[in-house]
Amino acid sequence: xxxxxxxxxxxxxxxxxxxxxxxxxxxxxxxxxxxxxxxxxxxxxxxxxxxxxxxxxxxxxxxxxxxxxxxxxxxxxxxxxxxxxxxxxxxxxxxxxxxxxxxxxxxxxxxxxxxxxxxxxxxxxxxxxxxxxxxxxxxxxxxxxxxxxxxxxxxxxxxxxxxxxxxxxxxxxxxxxxxxxxxxxxxxxxxxxxxxxxxxxxxxxxxxxxxxxxxxxxxxxxxxxxxxxxxxxxxxxxxxxxxxxxxxxxxxxxxxxxxxxxx
Amino acid sequence: xxxxxxxxxxxxxxxxxxxxxxxxxxxxxxxxxxxxxxxxxxxxxxxxxxxxxxxxxxxxxxxxxxxxxxxxxxxxxxxxxxxxxxxxxxxxxxxxxxxxxxxxxxxxxxxxxxxxxxxxxxxxxxxxxxxxxxxxxxxxxxxxxxxxxxxxxxxxxxxxxxxxxxxxxxxxxxxxxxxxxxxxxxxxxxxxxxxxx
Numbered sequence: 001x002x003x004x005x006x007x008x009x010x011x012x013x014x015x016x017x018x019x020x021x022x023x024x025x026x027x028x029x030x031x032x033x034x035x036x037x038x039x040x041x042x043x044x045x046x047x048x049x050x051x052x053x054x055x056x057x058x059x060x061x062x063x064x065x066x067x068x069x070x071x072x073x074x075x076x077x078x079x080x081x082x083x084x085x086x087x088x089x090x091x092x093x094x095x096x097x098x099x100x101x102x103x104x105x106x107x108x109x110x111x112x113x114x115x116x117x118x119x120x121x122x123x124x125x126x127x128x129x130x131x132x133x134x135x136x137x138x139x140x141x142x143x144x145x146x147x148x149x150x151x152x153x154x155x156x157x158x159x160x161x162x163x164x165x166x167x168x169x170x171x172x173x174x175x176x177x178x179x180x181x182x183x184x185x186x187x188x189x190x191x192x193x194x195x196x197x198x199x200x201x202x203x204x205x206x207x208x209x210x211x212x213x214x215x216x217x218x219x220x221x222x223x224x225x226x227x228x229x230x231x232x233x234x235x236x237x238x239x240x241x242x243x244x245x246x247x248x249x250x251x252x253x254x255x256x257x258x259x260x261x262x263x
Numbered sequence: 264x265x266x267x268x269x270x271x272x273x274x275x276x277x278x279x280x281x282x283x284x285x286x287x288x289x290x291x292x293x294x295x296x297x298x299x300x301x302x303x304x305x306x307x308x309x310x311x312x313x314x315x316x317x318x319x320x321x322x323x324x325x326x327x328x329x330x331x332x333x334x335x336x337x338x339x340x341x342x343x344x345x346x347x348x349x350x351x352x353x354x355x356x357x358x359x360x361x362x363x364x365x366x367x368x369x370x371x372x373x374x375x376x377x378x379x380x381x382x383x384x385x386x387x388x389x390x391x392x393x394x395x396x397x398x399x400x401x402x403x404x405x406x407x408x409x410x411x412x413x414x415x416x417x418x419x420x421x422x423x424x425x426x427x428x429x430x431x432x433x434x435x436x437x438x439x440x441x442x443x444x445x446x447x448x449x450x451x452x453x454x455x456x457x458x459x460x
Contacts, residue, residue: 163310164344168353168395169334178346254329256310 003213057126066124070133077102077141084145087152087262089249097245098144105238106136109230117226135206139191139231140238147187147239151246152262154179162257172251180247187239195228265320265398267431269307272315277303277455279315284431291446292435299455300435301341304401308338319399337397341404343388345376353391360394364420381408389417393424399431418445
């Protein structure tokens with residue numbers, strides 16, 4: 001079975017639908033027509049650029065280029081983690097915690113899977129490495145951002161309760177124990193939900209793509225299960241690493257609660 | 264011997280403070296609201312970063328961990344906080360707290376925290392602090408929410424603890440008569456500056 005190629009005419013039919021949406025929302029005075037158009041244009045430009053980059057990357061298959069792209073993906077994801085915090089750690093710590101924990105989890109899991117399970121030649125073959133890494137960072141990023149945000153918000157609100165325990169001689173780790181565990185759970189919920197709903201409520205994007213591209217459903221399902229397990233492990237370990245580092249950072253070497261490290 | 268020696272302690276808002284509370288004695292601290300009483304106590308309990316040194320029984324704060332210091336120097340904030348549902352969760356196991364001295368039955372350990380009155384909270388907060396047997400006490404208005412009878416019981420309990428444990432007590436209070444009753448020395452704090460009265 002061959003992929004059915006899309007011509008510019010095919011895409012203009014789809015873009016006609018978006019234009020119609022913009023016109024209708026304009027008539028109804030919803031004041032989102034402009035945003036619909038701008039978002040559609042952004043999608044087109046961004047994806048076209050990514051297409052060009054990926055085409056060059058696949059053609060070159062150079063480990064240095066691959067490493068560079070991976071670092072850019074990590075930095076963008078770490079920036080996203082930072083941007084989603086209501087109360088950030090000062091001095092670049094939000095960016096750093098996000099970056100380090102994603103490096104430890106999504107990078108490690110992706111490399112492990114490439115080396116032992118998928119085994120393309122060479123192992124960093126961009127056609128496999130880039131999509132896998134992209135899906136991993138995208139998902140761990142969401143979990144880490146949620147977990148860290150929950151940690152710092154709850155700690156901020158529960159200041160007096162945490163300090164009551166410190167006052168009676170508890171360590172920082174003991175006083176933040178429950179809050180830390182709640183934050184880890186919060187970070188894991190999106191991943192758990194998507195695993196539980198996969199295939200029943202939603203057909204995962206990658207599997208849909210593979211089926212559209214002509215792969216047998218059985219093959220697509222096996223890849224999707226692999227991805228789901230990678231995401232589960234990556235998100236789980238990533239969220240734990242991020243929340244543990246974050247909870248440590250909330251206390252200083254004298255086990256004082258240091259909310260002045262948040263802004 | 265558990266004297267509390269404060270040596271040029273200062274933070275951004277209070278100090279420098281230098282004074283000593285002898286073992287087994289009580290010093291009263293008072294001053295207008297906003298003068299830094301609570302901030303000074305927080306620094307002495309090592310809850311806020313500060314310069315200078317504090318010693319209990321001759322051992323410097325910097326020579327032990329923060330949690331160990333706070334176990335030895337018990338700080339009672341004006342408002343008590345409770346992190347678990349029942350009163351008993353906040354006391355060490357096999358606690359020897361003297362509940363009767365503040366008018367509680369032993370079954371108070373099974374009570375739910377959210378059903379306590381503000382006065383009960385304040386008395387139980389003192390008991391949960393004393394249950395950990397600190398060597399020195401930093402008490403921030405320990406009778407503020409209490410009627411005169413409960414207040415007198417708290418004074419008696421602190422006096423008894425001070426004598427039996429030879430503990431140094433620093434007592435923040437607004438009531439002049441009470442300060443005269445419980446303390447042998449008085450400190451006044453204004454705009455963060457300490458003076459001996």
